[in-house]
Amino acid sequence: MAVAPETAGGPLAGILVLDLTRVLAGPFAAMQLLDLGARVVKIERPGTGDDARHIGPFVDGASVYFASVNRGKESIALDLKDPRDLALFERLLAKADVLLENYRGGTMEKLGLGWDVLARRHPRLVYAAVSGFGHSGPYAQKPAYDMVVQAMGGIMSLTGHPGGPATRVGTSIGDLAAGLFCATGILAALYDRKSTGRGQKVDVSMLDCQVAFLENAIARYFATGTVPGPLGSRHPSIAPFAAFRAGDGALVIAAGNDELFRRLTEILALPEAAADPRFVSNASRTEHAEALAEILERALARGTVADWLARLEAAGIPCGPINSVADVVADPQVRARNMIVTADGGPLGPFPVAGNPMKLSAHADPATRGRVPALDADRARILAELGISGE
């Protein structure tokens, strides 16, 4: 299949992804493949399309939520329960390298599109499923959204302030982690196919991905028997490594080893803290993190965030401001790295979206991204490519 111009280039040039997914985890996975050069054709439900088209905010009736993860993809509306559309889908499948879906476990089988059927019919196809709980185990048929796996996967139990109310991670980490692991698994399967000539199934569970993101909390629990709880803004095993209040706001300081801590006490003029036996090692500083924070904040109160950042930076101590989204998108480093790119928003006009953080020396990193597709916008072209004159 010809590669659409907006996705030319990249390691995945020539790869065709058929994407049945909706909302975020699957579309985020497909966007990674697109940004690596693949062509992504969204197969959407006729009439309503991807649920994300109906999630706000809206500009002139178009969802910017949808725009932000679907720029550069193509859209064709097919009803997989309609035999004619299903036949069209099968013809597309015969040309596809990757099929991506995020139905509940069992749905593809009911459509006659289960992996056992597809693997026989399309032996080179990589079939990737991203679902709430995966295609095996007692919860395989249960529905899930980001919020559910953030809660069930433990990250909410670690986020927030001790004794405070439940706190969600401020972005959809349940979807994003799963989408990125799914893209990684698809790349591994495509790599494998180069040697074996055969596709395989990639089964990614959002809950599993949250477990993979629990990081050292699992080790801490098994090592100590203590159930880890939320710690506000501080790190569980490193100190001082947190947000601290200064004269006019908060900043973060990450003095991750003894030498950085020594330099920090010099800048804050705290020789007594440097000599305090409670603060002699990282382990001991972590144990007394609250007492240490009080001492540091008393000193930090005497200056502004901007002043302290300048002095800490000059001393090579990792530190930073707590940026708002407005700060982030204007940040000179973010801009220099081409991390805010412009999508063709169609009726929205040129539209700023996040860029691709995988900077590859052999490929361009364009400052623009493709069009945000209207529902079914690419039907005629896709059917023509199949040698079908349309309906």
Next chain:
Amino acid sequence: MAVAPETAGGPLAGILVLDLTRVLAGPFAAMQLLDLGARVVKIERPGTGDDARHIGPFVDGASVYFASVNRGKESIALDLKDPRDLALFERLLAKADVLLENYRGGTMEKLGLGWDVLARRHPRLVYAAVSGFGHSGPYAQKPAYDMVVQAMGGIMSLTGHPGGPATRVGTSIGDLAAGLFCATGILAALYDRKSTGRGQKVDVSMLDCQVAFLENAIARYFATGTVPGPLGSRHPSIAPFAAFRAGDGALVIAAGNDELFRRLTEILALPEAAADPRFVSNASRTEHAEALAEILERALARGTVADWLARLEAAGIPCGPINSVADVVADPQVRARNMIVTADGGPLGPFPVAGNPMKLSAHADPATRGRVPALDADRARILAELGISGE
């Protein structure tokens, strides 16, 4: 180079990764490649090794923090500033497929190991760098840790409760996102190499990855001009989609569309909410999310978390408990999906760690993982493989 037995199998079987990275982002990237079948040799600083060896908690003097992301890797201690060790490293490089490093920008150049030099000497090598800010732009030389990029990348401005103190995401999302994007970029480069025969550089910035994880917050900001803030436990564009208090604790409910909301009002016996014009659509429910939460919580207060979860589940409404880490590691689904596996902890004994969430149909997903390497534990074997008898 022979593949060590613990990493046999997987799409990356036969791939040798030399890993100069420390602490979390780089080691997490290398762990993904290991779980996909690659052999990972850690090159550590003589004497102290990976900084993570000194981050607690400790069991019998060994860091479980280190164990959790380094199981199955091999270790050799080399001082790249010592010409003899550098020569050994160069001999290893000649056999390697991937070099992974997480120094500050410019460090590899000072060691004579910059990409321009390596690319000429080892044209098939994939060189991956994961750093705080990437190898270009005004911050390229600045140091960073997870805490710094969580703050500078905007996710802290979205996490927590309105008006409350700064809140860190409870796991090291700054490191984990960068590690996973880095692994994805490496796979893309290895895939590319299958066609071109050449390696390339993969330059991943932790800050860039936070921008990529801001998700729709960027679109919301540009669409509305309003700077997004923290929203406690609720989703910015979907309602009801949050944690809610019931009689004996909190649960999450994610009624992501009109039909799910209708069913929820039935179960909670809230016909007046179903008919309320403020709650007629998702956009309108989001606008009145706080008023809606009050009504829902008044009804939820009449039952326990367990009761409500059973009733909501029976009605197919996505919901879940807010699990602690202890709950997560005991969860039957997590166990059924082999997401808690056992590493050979060496002196720690068998040690539970997170499994691999990329379930590939063509490869086994073993319930055990390799040994946690002591510093320099694999020197003799690695040198013997190079035909060097050792020091």
